[in-house]
Amino acid sequence: MVSSKKLLLELACLLPIAHGAAIDQRSSPIVDLGYAKYRGVRLDAGVDQFLGMRFAQAPLGNLRFRAPQDPTPEKSVQDASKFGPICVAVGQTADANNAEDCLFVNVFKPSSATLNSNLPVWVYIQGGGYAQNSNSNYNGTEVIKQSGDGLVFVNFNYRVGALGFLASEHVRKDGDLNAGLLDQRKLLHWVQKNIKKFGGNPKHVVIQGASAGAGSVTHHLTAYAAKKDTQLFVGAIPESPFWPTLRAVADMEFQYHQLLANANCSSLNCLRDLDTQALLDAAPNAPFIGAASDNPLPLWYWLPVIDGDLITDHLYNHFERGNFIRVPVLVGDDTNEGTYFAFNATNPSQVSTFLKNNYPYLQDSQLKSIIRAYPLEPPLPKHAAYFPSAEAAYGESTFTCPGNTVAASVARFFNPRRVWNYHYNVLDPDNVANGLGVPHTFETSAVFGPGYSDSAAASYYTTNAAIVPVTMHYFLSFVTKLNPNTAKYHSAPNWDPWGQGTGQRIRLQTNNTAMEPVPFDQIARCNLWNSLQSYTQM
Known part of the structure; x- marks a missing residue:
């Protein structure tokens, strides 16, 4: 979600094939999907990649702000x-690599896989705060090879910003709410229909997401209050699940009217008639109603809403009432989840303003309770005195405590031995020097292999190289066996499940991976956030 990642991903989109592997020009495999035949690329590594395939029609013109439709034959x-181009984001310029016509899927398969291979399928949902596609076009070659050619890997784009999450009763009447999440549902149905043609098993699909992708995973676990359309996946991996404010349509109606005013429009049809850039220019982030000020602006402005259908309640309520699909879950977070996002506060008042601007229904007494829970902490390099407090408060409220809630709820309502929690604590010298600690989703390069996702930290090739096979094989084992231990790395310790009570987790740390309890002080702070969820609207 940070600008350097965004730049690297934009550059990566210019490459003709997935980075990290070479083309075997002698063979170009073809897959027939019924609506189209696609010619992919066979890599020397023994992996076939099919990139930029349409899983839905271009969401342009009258299809803007509507649910995705089947691809045109x-x-x-x-x-x-x-x-293909990724979905154009808030604050971006629409171009050949960032476009509104963006509903493309990529599939990586072992070259040896056939229609009868029935391999486990790993579907990755990228993050970006529902504002951008910030983890796009990851290369599945390394995880396929490390699995012994034992899986099929899928990733894709979905609409974001106003194009994906414009909320209004006018949209409900003449369009579809939460279009970005509906794109994801469309992809999951596409997998059910087509993945066998790539050697995958539609009855063994595991969905993983990072950040907003992980938040999306929790929305799919709770979709339709788990009362229908429940057979799309058999396991779930929310990596740092992102739970921002989740509001009713009426609470977000102001965004729609502000967008109309900015675009000099008076109707939804007028917004559909705008060219892509004109719409983007009319849809910047702005303060929420009830915010303390306009500085800083809310981190995330265009977000999913409770629509009464796909999303019927807040995520806390769904999980704590057992309204989710019963599947094995692997969920976790990083030590310093908030350092990419927190305001660089110099005093408690600035921490309060930062939180109020993101969660405007918080009351003064509640903000005082939060400040007491996050007092002045040891300083972080290159940051002001209360930055550590702001990052801890935001990181736990938005990522860590939601993940712990998911784990506890799966243990309570499904099976305490079929949910595993992790705490990623791998220190990188550059991150530490820049005051980031162990930041949000830092494990991603260890999950997919350095160089196969974002640009990897240098330490993943040197001092932190040993954590890569440990982390990767836990994830591979869960994807293929629905248990992180069955096919774990040979020297890795056993990863015990969450269990009963307050839970336990594995600490993933270079040369020091081990089980640990969830800290009592963190449990207390998460209880505070849980008590405030009707005000934070998570």
Whole structure:
């Protein structure tokens, strides 16, 4: 979600194939999806990649602000040798690599896989705060090879910002709410229909997401209050699940009217007639009603809403009432979840303003309770005195405590031995020097292999190299066996499940991976956030 990652991902989209592997020009595999045939690329590594395939129609014109539709049939063989554009984001310029026409899927499969291989399927949902596609076009080659050619890997784009999450009764009447999440549902149904043609098993699909992708995973676990459409996956991995404010449509109606005013429009049809850039320019972040000030602006402005159908309640309520699909879950977080996002506060008042601007229904007495729970902490390099307090408060409220709630709820309502929790505590010298600690989703390069996701920290090739196979094989084991221990790395310790009561987790740390209890002080702070959820609207 940070600008450096965004730049690297934009550059990566210019590459003709997934980075980290070479093309075998002698073979170009073709897959017939019924609506189109796609010609992919066979890599020397023994992996076939099919990039930039349409899983839905281009959401343009009258399809803007509507649920995704089936792809238009194509008679000629389509090129699947390069990534399609990602979904254009808040604050971006629409161009060849960032576009409104963006509903593309990428599939990586072992070259040896056939229709009868029935391999486990790993579907990755990228993050970006529902404002951008910030983890796009990851390369599944390394996880396939490390699994012994034992899985199929899928990733894709979904609409974000106003294009994905414009909320209004006008949209409900003549469109679809939560279009970005509906894109994800469309992809999951596409997998059910088509993944066997890549050698995958539609009855063994595991969904993983990072940040907003992990928040999306929790929305899919609770979709339709778990009363229908429950057979799309058999396991879930929310990596630092992102639970921002989740409001009713009426609470977000002001955004729609502000967008109309900014665009000099008077109707939804007028917004549909705007070119992409004009709409983006009319949809900047702005203060929430009830915010303490306009500085800082809320981190995330265009967000999912409770629509009464796909999303019927707040996520805390769903999980604590057992309204979720019963599948094994692997969930975790990083030590310093908030350092990428927190305001660089110099005093408690600035911490309060930062939190109030993101959660405007918090009352003064509640903000005082939060400040007491997050007093002055040891300083972090290159940051003001109360930055550590602000980052801890935001990180726990938005990522860590939601993850712990998921784990505890799965243990309570499903099975305490089929949910595993982790705490990622891998120190990178550059992160430490820049006052980031162990930041949000820092484990991603260890999960997919350095160089196969974002640009990896240098220490993953040197002092932290040993954590990569440990982390990767825990994830691979969960994806393929629904248990992180069955096919774990040979020297890795056993990862005990969450269990009963207050829970336990594994600490993933270079040369010091071990089980640990969830700290009592963190449990107390998470209880505070839980008590405030009707005000934070999580």
